[in-house]
Amino acid sequence: MANRTATDAKQIHGTNPQFLIEKIVRTRIWDSLYWKEKCFALTAETIIDRAVELNCVGGQYGNQRPTEFLCLTLKLLQLQPEKDIVRLYIQNEDYKYLRALGAFYLRLTGTSHEIYSYLEPLYADSRKLRRRLNSGAFELFHMDEFIDELLRSDRVCDTILPRLQRREVLEETGDLSGPRKSVLEDELDEEELEELERGSESEEG
Amino acid sequence: AAAEEISALPTDVDDTDNIDEEAEFAAWKLRELLRIKRERAEKHAREQEKLDLERRRLMTDEEI
Amino acid sequence: KKHQQMLGMSMRVERSTADQVRARLERLKRKADDVPVDLATRVERAKQ
Numbered sequence: 001m002a003n004r005t006a007t008d009a010k011q012i013h014g015t016n017p018q019f020l021i022e023k024i025v026r027t028r029i030w031d032s033l034y035w036k037e038k039c040f041a042l043t044a045e046t047i048i049d050r051a052v053e054l055n056c057v058g059g060q061y062g063n064q065r066p067t068e069f070l071c072l073t074l075k076l077l078q079l080q081p082e083k084d085i086v087r088l089y090i091q092n093e094d095y096k097y098l099r100a101l102g103a104f105y106l107r108l109t110g111t112s113h114e115i116y117s118y119l120e121p122l123y124a125d126s127r128k129l130r131r132r133l134n135s136g137a138f139e140l141f142h143m144d145e146f147i148d149e150l151l152r153s154d155r156v157c158d159t160i161l162p163r164l165q166r167r168e169v170l171e172e173t174g175d176l177s178g179p180r181k182s183v184l185e186d187e188l189d190e191e192e193l194e195e196l197e198r199g200s201e202s203e204e205g
Numbered sequence: 206a207a208a209e210e211i212s213a214l215p216t217d218v219d220d221t222d223n224i225d226e227e228a229e230f231a232a233w234k235l236r237e238l239l240r241i242k243r244e245r246a247e248k249h250a251r252e253q254e255k256l257d258l259e260r261r262r263l264m265t266d267e268e269i
Numbered sequence: 270k271k272h273q274q275m276l277g278m279s280m281r282v283e284r285s286t287a288d289q290v291r292a293r294l295e296r297l298k299r300k301a302d303d304v305p306v307d308l309a310t311r312v313e314r315a316k317q
Contacts, residue, residue, distance in 0.1 A: 182241050
């Protein structure tokens with residue numbers, strides 16, 4: 001298999017999973033050296049070796065070159081690993097870029113219920129991530145912010161995210177029990193929140 | 206050549222964790238608090254809208 | 270595609286199992302944990 005999707009892969013959101021990455025970007029990935037040299041014949045197991053070497057997330061940079069992060073995402077879309085495996089990527093504690101990759105992949109391919117269930121716990125992950133910007137420069141942000149983008153934005157890493165059902169809809173239908181529970185919730189008091197509110201207001205003013 | 210130019214940009218950042226654990230935790234806590242605040246505001250807005258809708262439904266045509 | 274088949278390459282990639290993935294993660298981690306020890310001992314040896 002070179003650029004084709006695994007023959008036993010299921011359609012995602014009614015289409016070939018690879019199509020979740022726009023054609024023009026896909027073509028650039030297929031043309032990239034990293035794809036040709038480092039992604040050939042990877043499996044859901046061996047892709048881990050590549051993922052732990054990642055040093056940034058991002059979409060395209062410089063002269064519209066795809067990041068390695070995006071190349072590995074396309075590879076996962078080809079391979080379509082079992083849900084259990086994707087969960088292992090996400091729940092691993094040791095390799096933050098593998099976690100980020102797994103989270104991005106799940107956001108592209110998972111059901112709304114899976115996305116909330118497996119990504120929201122990562123709001124508690126405060127680790128730093130490096131992001132490659134379109135300009136080619138790097139930016140520092142954090143895992144929890146990346147997760148927030150995945151759950152709230154339409155476009156992350158130059159990729160259009162599939163529609164995600166609104167959380168409150170899933171709460172009403174009983175698919176999710178109650179609102180998101182923050183790990184901070186227990187130690188949080190109203191005073192602290194009010195203080196924060198005042199703080200952010202004065203910042204704006 | 207293009208690749209060299211890009212990597213030569215003096216714009217790299219350090220993603221090493223736990224350099225200043227306390228500050229990193231405080232920064233995360235602030236982000237999380239802002240998210241909680243945002244979620245509460247959104248919930249409040251939704252409830253407000255529901256109440257509004259209910260009120261309008263109870264109004265007569267003349268009142269509208 | 271034909272070209273690759275002629276080269277005797279299988280077009281089908283073996284599917285990994287969750288167990289293989291779990292084992293690989295553990296192996297990687299063990300290896301990572303070993304590195305500092307190795308370095309320290311190497312430094313020690315260098316001193317002697």
